[in-house]
Amino acid sequence: MKMKKVIATAMVGFMAMGMLAGCGGGGAKDDAATAIKVGGTGPLTGGAAIYGLAVQRGAEIAVEEVNALGGVQFEFKMEDDAHDAEKAVNAYNALKDWGMQISLGSVTSTPGTATAAENDNDRIFALTPSASATTVTEGHDNVFQMCFADPNQGSASAQYIADQQLATKVGVIYKNDDVYSSGIYETFATRANELGLNIVSTTTFTTDSQNDFTVQLQDAKNAGADLLFLPMYYDAASLILSQANDMGYAPKFFGVDGMDGILTMEGFNAELAEGVMLLTPFSADADDERTKAFVAKYQELHGEVPNQFAADAYDCIYALYQACENAGATADMTAEELNDLMMKEFTSMTFDGLTGTGATWTAEGQVNKAPKGMVIQNGVYVGM
Amino acid sequence: MEFLFNLISGISLGSIYAIIALGYTMVYGIAKMLNFAHGDVIMVGAYICFFATTRYGLNPLLGVLLSMVVCTMLGIIIERLAYKPLRQAPALAVLITAIGMSYFLQNSAQLLWSSSPKVFQSVVGKGSIKLFDGALSISFVTVVTILVCVIIMIALVTFVNKTRIGKSMRAVSEDKGAAQLMGINVNSTISLTFAIGSALAAIAGVLLCSAYPNLVPTTGAMPGIKAFTAAVFGGIGSIPGALIGGILLGIIEIFAKAYISTQLSDAIVFAVLIVVLLVKPTGLLGKKVSEKV
Numbered sequence: 001m002k003m004k005k006v007i008a009t010a011m012v013g014f015m016a017m018g019m020l021a022g023c024g025g026g027g028a029k030d031d032a033a034t035a036i037k038v039g040g041t042g043p044l045t046g047g048a049a050i051y052g053l054a055v056q057r058g059a060e061i062a063v064e065e066v067n068a069l070g071g072v073q074f075e076f077k078m079e080d081d082a083h084d085a086e087k088a089v090n091a092y093n094a095l096k097d098w099g100m101q102i103s104l105g106s107v108t109s110t111p112g113t114a115t116a117a118e119n120d121n122d123r124i125f126a127l128t129p130s131a132s133a134t135t136v137t138e139g140h141d142n143v144f145q146m147c148f149a150d151p152n153q154g155s156a157s158a159q160y161i162a163d164q165q166l167a168t169k170v171g172v173i174y175k176n177d178d179v180y181s182s183g184i185y186e187t188f189a190t191r192a193n194e195l196g197l198n199i200v201s202t203t204t205f206t207t208d209s210q211n212d213f214t215v216q217l218q219d220a221k222n223a224g225a226d227l228l229f230l231p232m233y234y235d236a237a238s239l240i241l242s243q244a245n246d247m248g249y250a251p252k253f254f255g256v257d258g259m260d261g262i263l264t265m266e267g268f269n270a271e272l273a274e275g276v277m278l279l280t281p282f283s284a285d286a287d288d289e290r291t292k293a294f295v296a297k298y299q300e301l302h303g304e305v306p307n308q309f310a311a312d313a314y315d316c317i318y319a320l321y322q323a324c325e326n327a328g329a330t331a332d333m334t335a336e337e338l339n340d341l342m343m344k345e346f347t348s349m350t351f352d353g354l355t356g357t358g359a360t361w362t363a364e365g366q367v368n369k370a371p372k373g374m375v376i377q378n379g380v381y382v383g384m
Numbered sequence: 385m386e387f388l389f390n391l392i393s394g395i396s397l398g399s400i401y402a403i404i405a406l407g408y409t410m411v412y413g414i415a416k417m418l419n420f421a422h423g424d425v426i427m428v429g430a431y432i433c434f435f436a437t438t439r440y441g442l443n444p445l446l447g448v449l450l451s452m453v454v455c456t457m458l459g460i461i462i463e464r465l466a467y468k469p470l471r472q473a474p475a476l477a478v479l480i481t482a483i484g485m486s487y488f489l490q491n492s493a494q495l496l497w498s499s500s501p502k503v504f505q506s507v508v509g510k511g512s513i514k515l516f517d518g519a520l521s522i523s524f525v526t527v528v529t530i531l532v533c534v535i536i537m538i539a540l541v542t543f544v545n546k547t548r549i550g551k552s553m554r555a556v557s558e559d560k561g562a563a564q565l566m567g568i569n570v571n572s573t574i575s576l577t578f579a580i581g582s583a584l585a586a587i588a589g590v591l592l593c594s595a596y597p598n599l600v601p602t603t604g605a606m607p608g609i610k611a612f613t614a615a616v617f618g619g620i621g622s623i624p625g626a627l628i629g630g631i632l633l634g635i636i637e638i639f640a641k642a643y644i645s646t647q648l649s650d651a652i653v654f655a656v657l658i659v660v661l662l663v664k665p666t667g668l669l670g671k672k673v674s675e676k677v
């Protein structure tokens with residue numbers, strides 16, 4: 001009886017809060033029509049928080065810079081989705097209540113797939129910095145990506161390995177409970193087949209078994225693989241590098257953009273990554289002025305080197321700025337009006353950012369830009 | 385040769401599960417509660433040792449001691465704040481609190497130390513024992529982990545069976561009410577159990593990260609669950625059972641990966657667990673306690 005009372009009181013409380021929040025959102029929209037409201041969801045807590053926080057910080061830096069330039073002004077807000085599809089939709093709805101006019105979609109692919117459907121329904125334009133699965137853009141004409149779609153990474157990697165004749169026998173280890181990793185693997189395998197690359201060993205792991213790789217490495221070693229393709233994030237890759245070293249197995253290692261970040265892991269022995277190759281759109285060690293300024297600013301504010309997620313988010317804001325300026329967008333337009341302008345701009349414009357120059361977008365929302373081949377030498381990325 | 389290689393990999397992985405399982409099983413055996421936050425105390429232990437040795441250049445041994453002290457205190461505080469007020473509550477309430485505590489620790493660690501992964505420097509030192517002209521190697525971490533496991537196991541069994549406090553622990557485990565009537569301070573006995581369990585967690589954390597050096601706020605979560613499985617497998621509450629269950633689980637996992645499929649390894653591990661529990665519901669070394677009515 002007492003329990004029921006408590007629950008009832010709590011529910012009344014929540015409802016009251018909901019009403020207040022609703023009012024707050026509506027009111028703010030009328031007051032602050034000077035800036036276009038840009039919102040995004042991403043994991044700010046939980047295991048994937050490193051990506052969400054990077055996006056938030058990268059975008060905040062860009063918003064500050066863009067607003068200082070004059071012209072279109074942005075107001076940016078990020079809501080936590082804890083890398084969970086259901087929470088992402090709630091976070092998206094909270095942003096909608098806040099008055100979001102343009103969306104940065106979601107940071108990671110699984111939530112991104114869920115919010116993309118909402119973006120499509122609500123006709124709110126989305127440019128995701130880093131949700132790279134094809135399911136994010138598929139069937140949604142107003143959802144665009146700043147990062148490479150997974151299949152493009154897989155086929156580009158296979159192409160690169162074949163073109164440069166890096167190996168005759170290739171081994172692959174991928175994470176089969178992760179759409180990013182398995183998506184890249186599938187297109188890699190298809191393209192490798194077409195190009196006559198010989199994949200001699202394919203093994204997998206999951207989040208749950210992400211500590212011991214001896215069996216997978218032994219399999220690749222026994223099959224005589226002289227190049228190991230690792231479509232995964234750097235945390236797992238760092239364990240593979242160290243365990244391969246312990247086993248005395250030294251093939252060439254080839255990673256994808258998730259490998260970026262390995263050198264900045266605190267306590268990581270950079271010697272292990274010596275000679276690791278990867279295709280990545282962004283390198284924090286690049287020596288162009290814009291990258292240098294961004295890296296310096298990020299380090300000053302957050303005490304760490306930005307990864308490609310931060311750079312993708314930074315580029316998203318600049319790309320939106322460019323599109324808004326070109327289209328003459330203003331803050332008092334509705335989300336739907338902006339949506340139509342953005343769709344037109346993004347399918348016609350060319351964008352130069354930190355993560356690639358001369359980027360263009362297909363009508364499906366996938367980006368075309370040239371990935372850079374990088375190799376790690378003496379603890380820094382060097383262009384190949 | 386490949387068989388031996390896989391066997392050694394299995395034992396290495398299993399010894400890590402075993403050392404975590406010891407803490408789980410000891411707390412369960414005496415306090416009769418599943419401390420799901422155990423895996424996260426392990427993570428805290430690893431972080432403390434990481435900061436002591438890598439950031440501040442402390443001697444590894446001192447780092448381990450420091451992390452044991454911190455974890456013991458943490459264990460006592462958690463017990464006092466989260467579990468003790470629920471001593472009379474149903475077991476389910478305590479279980480949910482433990483899960484909540486687990487998330488609380490993970491998120492606090494993330495706030496304090498950020499979510500970016502850190503690479504733990506092995507306290508044992510890199511290197512391995514080479515056999516058959518280097519065709520096989522057993523890393524020092526594995527050797528040390530197994531040794532430490534056995535030492536802890538013997539020490540715990542002796543402590544529980546031979547000392548006065550151990551006796552009161554056994555009494556509390558059998559019947560809290562009766563133990564209280566016999567003049568045993570049930571509360572402090574359970575608190576002590578938690579303190580010991582948390583100190584063991586610190587050692588487990590350091591060894592876990594020495595073997596698999598990725599340190600993130602969720603580092604302890606999955607090994608914690610696997611170790612819990614190992615403890616059930618070996619017979620929860622049984623200290624030697626935790627050791628055997630842990631090592632067997634590691635070997636089964638690696639063999640399933642090597643000889644059947646890397647995709648299905650977890651499914652196979654848990655299928656084996658289900659079969660064992662069907663045949664022997666109390667686990668490999670679990671004792672069947674008949675309830676007297």
